[in-house]
Amino acid sequence: MGGPCPEGPGPDGTCAQRRPPCAPHPTLRAVRGRFALLAFGLALALVVALSSGVRIDSIGINMIDPGPLFGAHAGFAPGGNCATCHTAHGAGSVAWLDAFLGGNDMSGQCITCHAFEGDPLLAHNRAFEQRPDLGPIACNQCHREHDGVGATLTRLTNEQCASCHSDGFATFPTDHPAFPAKFPHFQESAIKFDHVSHVKVHFEDPKVADRAPTSCADCHDVVSADNAVLPMGFAETCDGCHGTQIAQRDMVVLRLPVFDANGFDRDAVRDACGPTLDEIERLEEAMAAMAAGKEPAEQGAEETEYESVSSDEPTPVSSYLLEVAGDDTESYSTPMQDLVMAMAEEGTAPLASLVDDRLGEGMAAKLFAGLNPDVAKRLACAWAANQEYELPADPEMGGWFGDYLELRYQPTGHADPVVKAWIETALLIAADGDANAIALRDGVIDAKEGPGACIKCHAVTAAGDAAALTVDWRFRAAVDRPYDHYSHRAHLSLVQAGSTAMESTSMGCRFCHRLDDNAPFAASFDDFDPSTFAANFKGIQAETCAQCHIEGEVRQDCQLCHRYHLPATFKPSMMGADLYQE
Amino acid sequence: MRSVRSEHLIYWVVLVAIFAVLTIDIRWSADSLGEPLRLTGYLLYGVMFLLAFLNVRKRLSMIPLGRASFWLLLHSLGGVFAIALYWLHAPILWPSGVYEQAIAALVYGVTATGMFGYVIQRVYPARLTQTGLEVIYERIPGEIARIRSDAEAMVIDCTTTTGSDTLARHYFETFDWYFRRPRFAFSYLFGGQRGLQWVHQQWHTVGRYLSAQESAFLDRLTELGYEKTRLDVHYALQSAMKSWLLVHVPLSAALLVMATWHLILVHVYAL
Amino acid sequence: MMARPQRWDAPFGPEMSEDDVAELMSEHPISKINAHKFPEQTPLTGILRNDTRIINYQPGDLVVRSGDYGNSAFLVLEGRLRVVIAPELPRDLLGRQSVAKKSTLTALAQLWTNRRTPEVRSYRQDEATGVREGRDRATAVVFLQDVPAVLDQHQTAVLSEGALFGELAALGRIPRTASVFAETSARLLEIRWQGLREIRKYDEGFRRAIDERYRENALKVALHKIPEFSGLDETALQEVANSVLFETHGGFDWYISFQKMRGAGKQGAAHEPVIARQGDYPDGVLMVRAGFARVSVKLGNGDRTVSYIGAGDHFAMAELYDSWASGETHTLQASLTALGYVDLLRVPAPILEKYVFPTMGGRPRSPVERATTRTLTDDSLLEWAVNDRFINGTQAMLIDLDRCVRCDDCVRACASTHGGNPRFVRHGRTFDHWMVANACMHCADPVCMIGCPTGAIHRTEQGGMVVINDKTCIGCGTCANSCPYDNIRLVDIRDVSGNVLLDEDSQRPIQKATKCDLCATNPGGPACVRACPHDALRRVNFQGGAVFGGASG
Incomplete structure (x- = not known):
């Protein structure tokens, strides 16, 4: 510092001591910081460019590739239109923010097309009373998309089930709960078909050897069987043996009862019916006598003493219709005689109006369908004349016919509508507690006679809490177990060909369906209570299934027998409404 | 190279155990209603930030945040954990979308540079010690300049003292190149000793033409050459130990951005 | 003349x-x-x-x-x-500086309060009240x-x-x-x-006056602290005190001669004041009160350092015990030389034979015996540390160069805890793969503290770290010149706007002595140690010799 400079100024007068200007260069660490900042910025720029709609998808490069959609869904995203499912796609920053903060409704997109019997977003599509805590479930908790065209979207694993049903299911034989004792015969069958007696007694009877079925499949439709194996119709099954029995069971609808006194006005009867055969005979005799010049015989002698041609009570039908006591002559004589008189004058009309009044409009047409008014008139005329109606000929084709002191109906065959109507009506009106109605019902369902033949096979049950009994005319479908599934058809191939034969108890249907000889099958119908049903098959036990469904042999996962969803359908909205728009 | 320090073995065992449990759990979770991708994804995202926190920790040395060596250990373990977790998270080694490819490239890049750094930081310090010289990195250019000026002064001295310019000519043909800046970095990075051999070769080449007096100068020049060699080793190795971070850190920064965006995308589209 | x-x-x-x-x-x-x-x-x-x-x-x-x-x-x-x-x-x-630990938040605030310009002092210089300038800086009071x-x-x-x-x-x-x-x-x-x-x-009178005061005030306390005498009653202790001789060897300002000698390559026992020589007959045990002494044995053409002893250690105990036990006189097995300054008590053999040896459990171990089981290589680090006087350090910064990746994280950590200014240099003497960096070692015998005119450099009340009160430091440089290890640096300080502060009278930059304060005001201890990602940097206490495999007395 200070003092003269030994070098002195340079030739151009500048200082000789000049040093190159200080040019600090950054440390590697500083460079590193700049690089990091640059990389950060570049990445941010890439992200911003992406979000602001710079697309290179159009030139065939997948910017973001979440993987191909499942085959059936593959058409949803043509040209990268992800918005079909991802609503936030291309919907702006507000939608993004909303989606990011949890408002992403993927399931909502699924159920625009998919529908279920029940709420699609509830577990098993149903609210369970025992578990009100269960909240909505998202579809994609199980159904994972973007796993490829051939991915199985509907596969469920035991573990997935176990996330709620945490019973620790590992294998079917060890961990599956025991089947209920009655399984699967929870429900009273509609037809009181006693498999035990038929298989073990009747079908063995050499007299019916030519008609008796030899295979379960003779009566049950195994070809289209899946969950349930329905029996075939009456014509294909019972008819062979029991077809002719039905027509033999007439129903007595009206009967001329015993009267203490003749309430009929002879003149009126004559006016309505014309003279009776006796009268005609007598008239002819009188005519002949007159022609012969004789005086006609006196007629008053017959009138002095009246003896009723009938000695029976009236039918419960008439008692009910006329609201009289069937065992009290005093009570029914006049109304009954009035009815007969009216019928003698007008045929079926009085009866019809009486029925319609008593049972409701139109009932007469059902209950007395096919009743010839003339027949009714003639019958009534005969009864009014205190005579037995004489059958013109034996009825062969069935239907209404007068038979001396009775109006009868002969069933035309299986499922006769008039008999069905009478039985249904009888069961219905008996619910009121009317003594006549109960008597009518008891008569109708008495298996020993008349239409009770139907009840021999068709179960009568007290439906729910209604007082009226109902008849199960049709085969009743199996109890609705929508979450369970068993394919009979699939198992058919397992049993040996022809082994649906009833004799086979080892490999055929009876391998699982074991007859229960001791079950009070028939008796269980007598109380009309379906819950006391005792099937004549033993309950099927899990051990039966476990003979095959075990580790290393046959599938035993939950989804084999159990279904998660209630039956699924598509919504019309998926049909592309705009297809049909002009 | 020192192997895994024995006191750290327990951490590695714990890491492997955690990963095994995680893998099993995720396999199970994938079969049940769990969302393993969400679990692994968030875990991976968290681990990434834990890894990045090493850098923050280095800046926060004024507050007691635990020893940096512990954080580095966490960082190393976490790095290995992260790449394993990444493979658990991403179904395939190389994705098909460009954006996913960018993330994958960054993940692999960060991991590879990290492993490279880990290895050289284990190998190089002892090599530096073996030079018998200790020098601060920033002083190396100055030291080389000093050696060079010493060498030049000595060569001039040799010429003036002996009257012969044989050594000087040779110096400006060869040694001048050598003393100008650090040389043979690659040889040193891979453990070679090219510099020693080179200097010795020059000594051998020119020695036969020199007088005894000149040879004394040559010997001193060679000594300077050997000293320069040691500096070169330091320069090469210390540069490497600083430079790998030049890649590792920027890639990490980019990865954090990309991963964050990925997380946003997933939330907007899938969750 | x-x-x-x-x-x-x-x-x-x-x-x-x-x-x-x-x-x-x-x-x-x-x-x-x-x-x-x-x-x-x-x-x-x-x-x-x-x-x-x-x-x-x-x-x-x-x-x-x-x-x-x-x-x-x-x-x-x-x-x-x-x-x-x-x-x-x-x-x-x-x-003195009142050492108040910063709260974590205050410490964290250094992230943004640290300045880019070096050595900025935000307090006003006239805040350093209570200092009166003397004729020169060394006589300020x-x-x-x-x-x-x-x-x-x-x-x-x-x-x-x-x-x-x-x-x-x-x-x-x-x-x-x-x-x-x-x-x-x-x-x-x-x-x-x-x-x-x-x-x-x-002067007889002076000596008697000083020695008596010494015996009265300091010696008994000192004797009490020696384990061998701690059990003695008052009269016995008095007898010991009366018979004990005290002596000093070497110079107070050994650091000056040490640096000169080291510069001249004169290191080792041969160049140090001899206290006791190998082969001589001992007349008493030497107990170190302050300073250090080297225990060495002849080996070939030189002296092999087998140990060093510091305050509380003793020398020749084994030889005297053997003499007492066997009745024959044993000579000293090793030499004792002063490492710089050493203050000793010489306890005569009869005192030991009367009070100490009978109650001793057994023969005390001689450091020489320890050396027989170790190779020269084993003890080369000891030799080096003694020669370079690193044995003085209680918090020496020892860096394992085989682990150190030279990332300078330690330096950055130091700077970030000290207002942006590192307080050490990651460079220093090396031995094998060890480096003692130029960071204050917080010496057991802090020669830097001798002569500080304002007492700015002092030991903290708690922990005993050697720190400098920046406000009372007048930049005289006494401490920096005294430090034999060059670990104190004088810096030109600046005001908050980055201008170098000038002394009004001399128009020269105001300087302050700076050095490692072991992060005394910072939470969590030395930041350098915490900052090392490779466990390469340690603060080492050379006292007790644990680092040398128990080499010390």
């Missing part, structure tokens, strides 16, 4: 005149000294002229502070002083601003004319035990330790 002491080339008080000396010679108690007993080359007048100085203190001026390391004693010539007995003066009155209040609140004793104080700290190289301040204007004669030692050596 006779050879006179070399130190007289630089007189203690350059202003001392012949008149001053003549006046002193007539003053009590110097007048009592028999000047004829002094050798011709070091006459009493010469000592007074070169080894003393006269300092005038104003009322309130602090003469010595409790805890200071001083190398001089004071004689009261005029005026009245007070020695503070109890309670001790508050540390801030003494110009700290003064008490409210003497009556101090007298009111503290129990004090009067020191009046003729009183000598500070001599025990000066001779025994121990911290001053009490603070002394001037009550009135006072004129004091300050005698540096060399002069004091000469006077004690040649």
Whole structure:
């Protein structure tokens, strides 16, 4: 510092001591910081460019590739239109923010097309009373998309089930709960078909050897069987043996009862019916006598003493219709005689109006369908004349016919509508507690006679809490177990060909369906209570299934027998409404 | 190279155990209603930030945040954990979308540079010690300049003292190149000793033409050459130990951005 | 002319005149000294002229502070002083730094409060109150601003004319035990330790006075601390105290000669003052009170260091025990040489035979025996550390170069905890793969603290770290020059706007001494250690020799 400079100024007068200007260069660490900042910025720029709609998808490069959609869904995203499912796609920053903060409704997109019997977003599509805590479930908790065209979207694993049903299911034989004792015969069958007696007694009877079925499949439709194996119709099954029995069971609808006194006005009867055969005979005799010049015989002698041609009570039908006591002559004589008189004058009309009044409009047409008014008139005329109606000929084709002191109906065959109507009506009106109605019902369902033949096979049950009994005319479908599934058809191939034969108890249907000889099958119908049903098959036990469904042999996962969803359908909205728009 | 320090073995065992449990759990979770991708994804995202926190920790040395060596250990373990977790998270080694490819490239890049750094930081310090010289990195250019000026002064001295310019000519043909800046970095990075051999070769080449007096100068020049060699080793190795971070850190920064965006995308589209 | 002491080339008080000396010679108690007993080359007048100085203190001026390391004693010539007995003066009155740990938040705030320009001081320079500039920087004093209040609140004793104080700290190289301040204007004669030692050596009265005070005040306490004597009763202890001899070897200012010697390559036992020689007959056990001594044995053409001993260690115990046990005289197995300065107690053999050996469990181990099981290589680190005096360090920064990746995270951590200024250099002497970096070692024998005029450099109350109070540091450089390891740096300080601060009078930059404070004010201990990602950096206590495999006494 200070003092003269030994070098002195340079030739151009500048200082000789000049040093190159200080040019600090950054440390590697500083460079590193700049690089990091640059990389950060570049990445941010890439992200911003992406979000602001710079697309290179159009030139065939997948910017973001979440993987191909499942085959059936593959058409949803043509040209990268992800918005079909991802609503936030291309919907702006507000939608993004909303989606990011949890408002992403993927399931909502699924159920625009998919529908279920029940709420699609509830577990098993149903609210369970025992578990009100269960909240909505998202579809994609199980159904994972973007796993490829051939991915199985509907596969469920035991573990997935176990996330709620945490019973620790590992294998079917060890961990599956025991089947209920009655399984699967929870429900009273509609037809009181006693498999035990038929298989073990009747079908063995050499007299019916030519008609008796030899295979379960003779009566049950195994070809289209899946969950349930329905029996075939009456014509294909019972008819062979029991077809002719039905027509033999007439129903007595009206009967001329015993009267203490003749309430009929002879003149009126004559006016309505014309003279009776006796009268005609007598008239002819009188005519002949007159022609012969004789005086006609006196007629008053017959009138002095009246003896009723009938000695029976009236039918419960008439008692009910006329609201009289069937065992009290005093009570029914006049109304009954009035009815007969009216019928003698007008045929079926009085009866019809009486029925319609008593049972409701139109009932007469059902209950007395096919009743010839003339027949009714003639019958009534005969009864009014205190005579037995004489059958013109034996009825062969069935239907209404007068038979001396009775109006009868002969069933035309299986499922006769008039008999069905009478039985249904009888069961219905008996619910009121009317003594006549109960008597009518008891008569109708008495298996020993008349239409009770139907009840021999068709179960009568007290439906729910209604007082009226109902008849199960049709085969009743199996109890609705929508979450369970068993394919009979699939198992058919397992049993040996022809082994649906009833004799086979080892490999055929009876391998699982074991007859229960001791079950009070028939008796269980007598109380009309379906819950006391005792099937004549033993309950099927899990051990039966476990003979095959075990580790290393046959599938035993939950989804084999159990279904998660209630039956699924598509919504019309998926049909592309705009297809049909002009 | 020192192997895994024995006191750290327990951490590695714990890491492997955690990963095994995680893998099993995720396999199970994938079969049940769990969302393993969400679990692994968030875990991976968290681990990434834990890894990045090493850098923050280095800046926060004024507050007691635990020893940096512990954080580095966490960082190393976490790095290995992260790449394993990444493979658990991403179904395939190389994705098909460009954006996913960018993330994958960054993940692999960060991991590879990290492993490279880990290895050289284990190998190089002892090599530096073996030079018998200790020098601060920033002083190396100055030291080389000093050696060079010493060498030049000595060569001039040799010429003036002996009257012969044989050594000087040779110096400006060869040694001048050598003393100008650090040389043979690659040889040193891979453990070679090219510099020693080179200097010795020059000594051998020119020695036969020199007088005894000149040879004394040559010997001193060679000594300077050997000293320069040691500096070169330091320069090469210390540069490497600083430079790998030049890649590792920027890639990490980019990865954090990309991963964050990925997380946003997933939330907007899938969750 | 006779050879006179070399130190007289630089007189203690350059202003001392012949008149001053003549006046002193007539003053009590110097007048009592028999000047004829002094050798011709070091006459009493010469000592007074070169080894003393006269300092005038104003009322309130602090003469010595409790805890200071001083190398001089004071004689009261005029005026009245007070020695503070109890309670001790508050540390801030003494110009000490009150070490308050920063809260974590305050520490964290350094992230943004640290400045890019180096050595910025945000406090105003006139905040450093209580410092009065002397003739030169080395004679600045700290003064008490409210003497009556101090007298009111503290129990004090009067020191009046003729009183000598500070001599025990000066001779025994121990911290001053009490603070002394001037009550009135006072004129004091300050005698540096060399002069004091000469006077004690040649004047019977002086020696008796000093030694008695020493025996009374310091020796018994010192003996109590020695495990072998801790069980003795009062009379026995008195007997030991009466018979114990105390001696010093080497120089207080060994650091100056050490650096010279190291520069000249003269290292090792051969160049150190010999206390006891291998092969000689021991007459007593040597117990170190302060300083260090090297234990070495002859090996080939040199000396092999087998151990070093510091405060509390002893030498020759094994040989004396063997002599007592066998009845034959055993010679010393090793030599003892002074590493710089060493203060010793010599306990005569009869005392040991009477009080110590009978109660001893067995034969004490000799450091020489330990060396027989170790190779030269095993002990090469010890040899190196002793030669370079690193054994002084209690917190030496030891870097394992085989682990260190030279990332400088330690330096950055240091800077970030010290306002942006690193307080050490990651460079230093290396041995094998070890480096002792240029960071304050917080020495057991802190020579830097000797002679600090304002007491700015001091030990912290808790932890005993050596720290510098930046506000009372006047930048005189005494400490930096004293440090044998070059670990104290003087820096030009700047104001908050980055301008270098200039002294108003000299127009030269204001300097402050800076060094590692072991992050005394920072939460969580030394940031450098925490910051090392590879566990390469440690702060090592060379005391006790654990780092050398138990090499110390």
